[in-house]
Structures are given as structure tokens and as C-alpha cells.
Amino acid sequence: MILKLKRTPGIYLVGFMAAGKSTLGRMLADELGWSFVDIDQDIEHMERASVAEIFETRGEEAFREIESQVIGAWVHRVQRGMPTVIALGGGAFTRDPNYEMLEENGITVWLDCPLEAVEQRVAECSARPLARDLDRMRALYHARLPAYARADFRVDASGDAEHTIKLLLGLPIY
Numbered sequence: 001m002i003l004k005l006k007r008t009p010g011i012y013l014v015g016f017m018a019a020g021k022s023t024l025g026r027m028l029a030d031e032l033g034w035s036f037v038d039i040d041q042d043i044e045h046m047e048r049a050s051v052a053e054i055f056e057t058r059g060e061e062a063f064r065e066i067e068s069q070v071i072g073a074w075v076h077r078v079q080r081g082m083p084t085v086i087a088l089g090g091g092a093f094t095r096d097p098n099y100e101m102l103e104e105n106g107i108t109v110w111l112d113c114p115l116e117a118v119e120q121r122v123a124e125c126s127a128r129p130l131a132r133d134l135d136r137m138r139a140l141y142h143a144r145l146p147a148y149a150r151a152d153f154r155v156d157a158s159g160d161a162e163h164t165i166k167l168l169l170g171l172p173i174y
Contacts, residue, residue: 064092
């Protein structure tokens with residue numbers, strides 16, 4: 001097991017929207033017997049508004065500030081010894097303060113999903129505010145790749161969930 005994970009038992013799943021962070025995070029936490037949290041769902045519960053509503057009424061910057069606060073609260077729990085798998089929003093890891101906090105307090109795993117698979121998955125769900133303009137979404141995808149590449153590990157998330165979980169469980173971090 002990586003010493004960093006022993007000190008702060010947090011696994012942070014990063015990647016673009018529709019990469020499977022929430023689905024795979026739940027499955028991974030179940031396999032490990034750890035807690036699971038989806039940052040976007042936690043924000044929606046706390047703010048009593050959907051991510052899309054927060055973007056529309058307060059703007060992306062306000063959402064990102066809330067997101068950073070929520071991530072910080074969960075990292076604090078991890079620091080206190082609560083083993084947790086945390087699914088981050090697609091833009092969270094691109095912000096340097098979030099990146100630094102996460103890198104110092106657990107293991108980051110990039111769920112790398114090709115743009116074609118993202119587009120197919122997003123077409124099935126219109127609740128994603130940054131996916132409403134496909135050209136903008138494609139540009140955002142490419143702009144975020146260098147940030148995601150900073151993660152401790154990269155896992156191909158283009159396959160089905162069961163296959164990807166096997167890949168995650170095969171990482172040399174447990």
C-alpha cells in the first residue's frame with residue numbers, strides 16, 4: 001500500500017463529465033468497505049439546488065467556490081482517518097488549490113474516457129450545464145486533459161463499469 005494512502009485514506013476520482021466517477025466511485029467504495037461521496041450530489045443537497053441551477057443563478061465561479069469548500073470539508077474527514085472514495089466534479093481537479101489539497105491527502109485517479117464515449121454518455125443526460133454546447137464541451141475536454149494527467153494514476157474508463165472496477169482494484173495502491 002502506498003504510504004500516502006495509509007496516512008490519509010482517501011481515493012479521489014477525477015476526470016471529465018460522464019467518465020463514470022459517481023458510478024465507479026460507489027462500486028469501488030463498496031468493494032473496499034469504505035464510505036463514498038459524490039461532491040456534486042453533496043453540493044446539491046447542501047445548497048438545495050441542482051448543479052445546473054447553481055450555474056444558471058450564481059454562475060460557474062460561485063459554484064467552484066462552493067465546490068472547493070465541500071472538497072475541503074471531505075478532505076478534513078479523510079485526514080481524521082475516515083476511509084473515503086470521493087467522486088469529484090469534472091472541473092474540480094483543474095483548480096490548483098484543489099489539486100494541491102488532494103495530492104497531499106490521498107490518491108488521485110484519473111478516469112480517462114475518450115471524447116467519443118463522453119459525447120455518447122452525455123447525449124443520454126441533459127442535466128449537465130457544460131454539455132449544452134457541444135463545441136464548447138469539446139474544447140473544455142481538451143483543455144482539461146493536462147490537469148487530469150497530473151493524477152497519481154490513470155485508468156481507462158471507456159469500457160463497462162465491471163471492467164473498469166477490475167482495473168481500479170488492480171492498481172498498486174491497496
